[in-house]
Amino acid sequence: MKFLILSILLVLSNYSGFAQIHLPAIFANGMVLQQNTKVKIWGNAAPMEKVGWNKQSYHIRADKKGHWLLNLPTPVAGGPYQIEIFGKNRVILSDVLIGEVWLCSGQSNMDMPVKGYFNAPVLHADDILIKSPNANIRLFKLERQAADVPRDSLSGTWQAAGPKSVSDFSAVGYLFGKDLQKFANVPVGVIQSTWGGTPVEAWMSKEALHEVSENHSLKGGATTKAIHQVPSHLFNGMIAPIVGYGLAGVLWYQGEQNRYNAEDYRWLLPEMVKSWRTNWGIGEWPFFFVQIAPMKYPKGQRHLVPLLWEVQTKLATEIPNSGIAVSVDAGDMNNIHPSKKHLIAERLLALALEKHYQKAMPSSAPCYQSISQNEKYLKIRFSNLQMGLTSFGKPLNDFEIAGDDGVFYPAQAEIKNGEVIVFSEQVDLPIAVRYAFKDWTTGSLYG
Numbered sequence: 263m264k265f266l267i268l269s270i271l272l273v274l275s276n277y278s279g280f281a282q283i284h285l286p287a288i289f290a291n292g293m294v295l296q297q298n299t300k301v302k303i304w305g306n307a308a309p310m311e312k313v314g315w316n317k318q319s320y321h322i323r324a325d326k327k328g329h330w331l332l333n334l335p336t337p338v339a340g341g342p343y344q345i346e347i348f349g350k351n352r353v354i355l356s357d358v359l360i361g362e363v364w365l366c367s368g369q370s371n372m373d374m375p376v377k378g379y380f381n382a383p384v385l386h387a388d389d390i391l392i393k394s395p396n397a398n399i400r401l402f403k404l405e406r407q408a409a410d411v412p413r414d415s416l417s418g419t420w421q422a423a424g425p426k427s428v429s430d431f432s433a434v435g436y437l438f439g440k441d442l443q444k445f446a447n448v449p450v451g452v453i454q455s456t457w458g459g460t461p462v463e464a465w466m467s468k469e470a471l472h473e474v475s476e477n478h479s480l481k482g483g484a485t486t487k488a489i490h491q492v493p494s495h496l497f498n499g500m501i502a503p504i505v506g507y508g509l510a511g512v513l514w515y516q517g518e519q520n521r522y523n524a525e526d527y528r529w530l531l532p533e534m535v536k537s538w539r540t541n542w543g544i545g546e547w548p549f550f551f552v553q554i555a556p557m558k559y560p561k562g563q564r565h566l567v568p569l570l571w572e573v574q575t576k577l578a579t580e581i582p583n584s585g586i587a588v589s590v591d592a593g594d595m596n597n598i599h600p601s602k603k604h605l606i607a608e609r610l611l612a613l614a615l616e617k618h619y620q621k622a623m624p625s626s627a628p629c630y631q632s633i634s635q636n637e638k639y640l641k642i643r644f645s646n647l648q649m650g651l652t653s654f655g656k657p658l659n660d661f662e663i664a665g666d667d668g669v670f671y672p673a674q675a676e677i678k679n680g681e682v683i684v685f686s687e688q689v690d691l692p693i694a695v696r697y698a699f700k701d702w703t704t705g706s707l708y709g
Contacts, residue, residue: 294451361449
């Protein structure tokens with residue numbers, strides 16, 4: 263067992279009682295701290311008493327309410343360590359690992375556990391659970407908590423990966439962490455803060471929402487009076503208590519609830535990311551998010567999903583240090599909670615490996631670059647084509663084109679020299695093209 267001796271020095275001047283040390287639930291046995299950085303550790307002690315880490319000669323005085331916070335350097339990945347915190351009482355944190363820590367957040371598709379939902383399984387769940395035991399993967403799931411004001415308390419426990427802990431944990435979050443741990447060969451901690459059916463507004467602070475409303479006219483329509491859909495309620499209850507905990511980055515799978523106000527999402531999500539980064543105070547950590555899943559929606563809602571997809575695609579180029587994992591080919595027609603969570607986790611990991619860990623890993627899907635017209639067909643060029651394009655031998659059935667009347671018709675498409683040629687007998691002079699612009703589709707074009 264390795265030791266990091268963390269001492270709480272409580273000088274009893276101007277205080278007649280004894281100082282009791284208290285730590286938030288996220289600082290506990292089995293936790294993972296981010297490697298090679300300065301992490302924040304905080305808690306409560308006697309008001310105005312001194313707090314320090316004597317091995318490094320750090321000292322700080324708790325404020326009038328007894329709050330204290332230390333910024334402490336961490337070594338390279340390793341462990342397990344034991345941390346001892348001394349005062350009148352002694353708190354011992356054992357089995358502490360140093361490694362890579364990621365936060366996964368969002369609504370039900372990130373919340374969906376490995377065991378699945380009722381009548382909604384996760385593909386390969388049994389195999390995942392059989393292979394899950396791994397002491398170098400630690401999982402922390404915040405219990406649901408909605409609040410009117412920012413909280414500093416939370417409930418949850420760190421657990422090593424195993425059939426029981428993994429079964430109830432986010433499938434996307436766990437599978438990402440499992441593969442990252444295997445690839446990087448270091449301890450990995452994944453923190454889950456999720457709640458199904460939630461709009462982005464609920465995950466934003468009041469200050470962030472005010473900033474957006476001051477600069478943009480918002481349509482609204484995604485929030486209700488339900489406690490988990492009230493603006494700022496989940497930021498207050500499920501983000502504020504962990505703000506500052508050392509992270510490598512954030513994984514975000516949310517947006518279905520905001521299909522009702524996709525135009526607002528264009529401004530809301532970037533401000534959420536900006537404000538979270540500001541609150542964390544550790545720079546522009548990576549933010550990788552998932553395209554919402556395709557599904558056959560009621561007739562009056564079928565146009566909403568592709569409109570949100572379009573916004574998400576734009577945001578992947580506008581939010582600094584971000585990336586999008588495409589899911590258009592990984593849905594279930596009649597289930598908003600698709601079973602192929604392993605595909606989403608793999609695509610998020612590819613983004614992390616290339617963009618954050620600087621590995622030679624292609625991670626981005628083909629992106630529209632330009633279009634040109636040639637008599638009766640349109641020629642589309644794409645970026646992110648390290649090895650060209652393919653449909654894996656299947657027809658390209660997801661393209662539509664329109665003339666100057668704005669009416670779109672199904673189009674024929676074929677790949678030629680790394681470009682896509684699109685045409686239709688119903689459109690003599692095409693001027694516009696769209697791809698997979700519907701609520702339910704399976705996608706056909708790949709890099």
